[in-house]
Amino acid sequence: MAPLRMKVLIVIAILAAAALIVPHTNPFVILLATRALAFSILVMSLDILLGFTGLASLGQAAYLGVGAYLTAILAARYQIGLGYDFWLVAALGMLGAAVLAALFGLLAIRASGVYFLMITLALGQCVWGLAYRWNSLTGGDNGINLQHRPKFGIDLADQVTFFYVVFGFFAASLLIMYTLVRSPFGRSLAGIRERELRMKILGYNTWLHKYIAFIIAGAFGGLAGVLWVHTAGIVSPENVVLTTSVDALLMAVLGGPGTLIGGVIGASVVLFIREYLSTLVHWWQYVLGGVYVLVILYLPGGLMSIPGRIRQWRAARSEAADTPNLAPARQ
Amino acid sequence: MSAVDAVPVLELKGLSKAFGGLRAVRGVSLKIMPGDRKAIIGPNGAGKTTLFNLITGILPATSGRVLLFGNDVTRWPSHRRTALGMARTFQVTSLFPRLTVLDNVLLAITGRRASKFVMWRFLSSYRDVYDKAHELLERAAFLDRKDTEVRYLSHGEQRQLEIVLGLASDPDILLLDEPAAGLSSGESAEMARFLQKLDRKMAILLIEHDMDIVFDVADDISVLHFGEVLESGTAERIRSSAKVQEIYLGTG
Ligand SMILES: Nc1ncnc2c1ncn2[C@@H]1O[C@H](COP(=O)(O)OP(=O)(O)O)[C@@H](O)[C@H]1O
Ligand SMILES: [Mg+2]
Numbered sequence: 001m002a003p004l005r006m007k008v009l010i011v012i013a014i015l016a017a018a019a020l021i022v023p024h025t026n027p028f029v030i031l032l033a034t035r036a037l038a039f040s041i042l043v044m045s046l047d048i049l050l051g052f053t054g055l056a057s058l059g060q061a062a063y064l065g066v067g068a069y070l071t072a073i074l075a076a077r078y079q080i081g082l083g084y085d086f087w088l089v090a091a092l093g094m095l096g097a098a099v100l101a102a103l104f105g106l107l108a109i110r111a112s113g114v115y116f117l118m119i120t121l122a123l124g125q126c127v128w129g130l131a132y133r134w135n136s137l138t139g140g141d142n143g144i145n146l147q148h149r150p151k152f153g154i155d156l157a158d159q160v161t162f163f164y165v166v167f168g169f170f171a172a173s174l175l176i177m178y179t180l181v182r183s184p185f186g187r188s189l190a191g192i193r194e195r196e197l198r199m200k201i202l203g204y205n206t207w208l209h210k211y212i213a214f215i216i217a218g219a220f221g222g223l224a225g226v227l228w229v230h231t232a233g234i235v236s237p238e239n240v241v242l243t244t245s246v247d248a249l250l251m252a253v254l255g256g257p258g259t260l261i262g263g264v265i266g267a268s269v270v271l272f273i274r275e276y277l278s279t280l281v282h283w284w285q286y287v288l289g290g291v292y293v294l295v296i297l298y299l300p301g302g303l304m305s306i307p308g309r310i311r312q313w314r315a316a317r318s319e320a321a322d323t324p325n326l327a328p329a330r331q
Numbered sequence: 332m333s334a335v336d337a338v339p340v341l342e343l344k345g346l347s348k349a350f351g352g353l354r355a356v357r358g359v360s361l362k363i364m365p366g367d368r369k370a371i372i373g374p375n376g377a378g379k380t381t382l383f384n385l386i387t388g389i390l391p392a393t394s395g396r397v398l399l400f401g402n403d404v405t406r407w408p409s410h411r412r413t414a415l416g417m418a419r420t421f422q423v424t425s426l427f428p429r430l431t432v433l434d435n436v437l438l439a440i441t442g443r444r445a446s447k448f449v450m451w452r453f454l455s456s457y458r459d460v461y462d463k464a465h466e467l468l469e470r471a472a473f474l475d476r477k478d479t480e481v482r483y484l485s486h487g488e489q490r491q492l493e494i495v496l497g498l499a500s501d502p503d504i505l506l507l508d509e510p511a512a513g514l515s516s517g518e519s520a521e522m523a524r525f526l527q528k529l530d531r532k533m534a535i536l537l538i539e540h541d542m543d544i545v546f547d548v549a550d551d552i553s554v555l556h557f558g559e560v561l562e563s564g565t566a567e568r569i570r571s572s573a574k575v576q577e578i579y580l581g582t583g
Contacts, residue, residue, distance in 0.1 A: 184441050184457070185450040191438045194427035201387060202442030203413035203500060216450075 011261050019167055023160045031231065032275055034163045036268040037170040038227035043251045043263030044177055045220035050249065051258030052181050053213050054193030056117050059104070059124025060248045063218040065131060065240030066100050067093035067225025072144040072235040073137065086150035090169075093226035094219040100127075101218025105211045112196075124245050132237040143236025146229065156230065166227050170264070173220055177260055180216070189213055254295050256302025265303050338401040339364055340504045340534045341386065341417070346395035348381055348558075355381040357558040358395065363504065363534050370537040370549035372569075374578065378558040379538045380422055383508050386536075387419050388412050400503070414443055418502035420493040422509045422538070428482035432473055435481055435492060436464045439499030463499075471495045471525070487518045491525070504534040511541045523547040554578075 022033045042064050049055040070093050074080040081089030108119045131138045138144065149156035156162040180186045191199045192206050199206050229235045238244070251270050255262025270288065277284040299305055341363040348356040355378040363369055371379050384390040386397055388409040396405045399415050427435050440460050441447045454460070468474045471491055481489065490510060497505050510526070511519045523544045529535070539545050545552065546566050553563040554575050562572050569575055 179453065180450045182453045182455070183450045184444075184446050184452075184454045185448055187434065187438060187454050188441070188447055190430060190434075191427055194429055195425050197389065198421075198425045198427065198496075199438070199442070200409040201389075201413060201419055202439050202496070203410050204442055204447060205408070205410045 015171070019164070023163060027159055028276075030159045030163050032271060033268070034159070034166045035228070035231045035275075036264065036271045037163075037166045038224055038231050039248075039271065040224075040251075040264035040267035041170055041173045041227070042221050042224035043248050043255070043267050044173065044260050045217040045224065046248050047252045047257060047260055047263050048177060048181070048189070048213055048217045048220075050252050051256075051260075051262075052186065052193065053189040053210060055112070055210065055214075056249065057108075057120040057214075057217075058117050058242070058245050058249060059108075059120035059122075059127075060217070060221055061240045061242070061244035062104070062124045062127040063097040063101060063221025064225040064228060064244065064248075065127050065235075066097040067222035067227075068229040068235040068239055069131065069138060069144070069225075070096050070222075071226045071229045072146055075146055076144050082148070082150045084152040086152055086156075090223060090226050093222040095222070097222025097225065098215050098219040101215045101221075102211075104218075105214040109207060109211050109214060121242065121245070124240070125242065128237055128240045128242070131240050138237075141237060143234050143238075146233050146235075149230050149233075162230070166231070169223065169227055173223065174260060174264075177220065181260065185209070185212070250292055252302075254292065254302055256304030259302070259304045262302050262304040269303070337364055339398070340367075340400060341536070342398040343386070344396040344398070346382070346385055346397060347393045348378070348385055348390060349393045355558050356385060359555070359558070359560055361553065361560070363536060365503065365534055366532050367534045367551065368537070368549045369535070370539060370545045370552045371555055372539065372542075372545060372552060373555035373561075377555040379555055380508055381558075382555070383419060383506050383538065386412075386506065387417070410442075413500065416500075416503040417506070418497040418500050418504070419506035420497045420508055420510060422512055424486075424489045424493055426481045426489060426492055426496065429480055431478050431480055432468065432484070432492060433464060433477040436467055436495060436499055437461075439496040440464060440467075443500040467495055467499055486513055487515070490514060490518075491522070494525070498529070502533060504536065505529075507535060507537045507539070509538050509540060511539060511544055519544060 018033070022030055042060060045063070046057060046060045049057050071081055071089050074089055075082055104120070104123045108116055108123065111119050132140060149162060151157070154161050154165070156165060181189070188199065188204055188209050191204070192209060196206050225239075228239070247270065251266030252263055253266070254269060255264070255266030269291070273284060273288045273291070277287060295302060301308070339362045341361070343359050343361040345358045345360055346356060347354065347358055359382060371382070373379055381390065385392045388404070388407055392405055396403055398404065399412055399417060402415065404412050404415070427438065430438070437454060437460060440463050441454070446457060446460070465474070468477055473492070473495065476484070476488070481492065484492065490512070494507065494510055497507070511522050514522060519541050520543070526535070526544070526548045535548065537545065537549055550565065551563070552566055552569045554561045554569060556578055561578070562569060562575050
């Protein structure tokens with residue numbers, strides 16, 4: 001079997017196993033897993049930019065914010081999105097975030113490298129400023145509370161049901177983004193990451209390709225926001241602050257940039273350390289910091305590169321084991 | 332089509348480029364007809380690569396015009412010029428180092444196809460693109476290395492892949508910037524044979540220091556010196572030109 005197909009099958013098997021096992025654990029773990037899945041949609045959207053296009057964005061929380069605030073405002077003020085119209089709100093959240101990305105992209109895409117990073121950071125901070133200052137709309141520092149989760153035939157208030165719904169969104173997002181990165185368009189992004197000038201000479205309007213990728217990433221960030229706000233029951237400026245963008249970036253790096261699925265691993269590890277370990281020990285932040293440092297220093301390909309490294313290590317070891325047998329023969 | 336009413340594939344009219352005070356290209360005019368094989372020679376720093384950068388739109392021209400197939404493309408971005416049927420290679424190898432040989436060629440093929448915008452279908456499902464890649468790699472004897480990441484290829488192999496990428500879009504004119512740069516004399520000879528075998532309908536504009544390749548491939552040579560065309564003509568004429576001998580071929 002082709003190694004790629006093998007990898008895809010392994011990922012599907014692991015995800016299916018997780019979907020079956022998680023509901024039988026305790027409510028705390030179920031909620032944690034649900035949050036990790038929702039957030040990992042944001043991380044995967046960022047990976048489209050970071051891992052596949054080579055654009056390190058530090059403002060991805062802005063799109064999560066659009067999805068989350070839109071959902072919260074519509075629900076709290078107009079009671080929209082708490083029934084079957086939840087689907088409409090999910091679509092609106094994606095659309096709103098895409099529109100914002102289309103706007104921000106005009107400013108950010110012309111830059112590259114650290115300049116792109118700084119522009120996305122600045123734009124992200126603008127969104128945070130709006131969320132913080134525009135009291136009448138966003139509830140300012142307090143944010144907006146949601147009374148209950150949507151109910152449409154099924155009741156998302158039920159933890160397991162909600163887990164499966166978010167899992168469904170996650171799986172669909174993964175499928176769509178995976179198809180995207182393997183498509184001719186997705187491959188063009190890899191070409192841009194590797195050598196943009198050559199791509200221009202080969203006939204690609206690289207600006208346009210990056211711009212489209214930026215908008216798509218924004219849309220999925222919006223979807224992550226719609227789901228996230230329902231996992232938390234509240235949206236506040238904390239969701240769009242720089243730290244959230246940094247989190248997403250570090251999770252992508254931790255899981256393995258350019259792998260998509262690394263996003264869910266990064267999100268799970270970080271959320272687990274933060275939410276679970278923090279209840280046990282007060283020095284959990286050092287653990288998280290240590291994990292980041294170790295991975296960035298010793299695993300540039302992220303946690304997803306571990307199986308490959310083990311294989312390499314094994315191959316090298318068996319080669320080394322063969323050498324003594326060869327040595328006498330050479331003499 | 333008679334030579335009189337044929338449209339030049341590429342025409343330069345008084346093309347100039349200044350970098351601040353440095354006038355790297357000065358009023359270069361040039362005409363290339365379909366199927367022409369032309370070489371540009373000149374010492375290092377003469378402005379040859381800069382001229383290619385002006386033709387392909389990597390750098391904006393300071394003055395003058397570039398016409399591709401009769402279209403004034405002087406202000407066009409690179410990708411639109413390519414779409415008309417132009418391709419180039421680089422003096423400093425610019426491939427996609429962490430992609431495989433096959434992926435490099437696939438990118439080069441889709442560059443001029445509308446399918447480059449398709450997002451809902453795997454690239455691997457495009458039979459025609461893969462067949463084309465297969466054919467190109469076979470012609471350049473690269474099939475056995477198609478799954479090798481380009482960064483692991485030797486310099487000579489990378490130089491050859493540069494040209495394969497140029498050919499992938501079936502251009503009507505191919506600009507080659509020192510294809511033999513850094514090659515051994517054996518590899519250079521092989522490169523010359525490869526270039527000679529290329530489709531005669533495709534025009535070639537070649538920059539090269541290796542005079543064997545120049546004389547093998549080009550029918551017509553222009554000598555660039557301090558950004559200006561010093562002399563133009565057949566290989567014979569260039570060989571015997573006193574001016575050229577002086578500045579480039581070395582007297583004697
Ligand atoms: N982007 C640039 N900015 C400033 N000067 C440049 C640039 N590119 C080339 N030059 C200068 O223009 C001159 C011509 O360079 P180039 O076209 O590379 O010469 P050649 O290819 O004939 O060796 C050189 O003096 C070079 O230093
Ligand atoms: Mg040069």
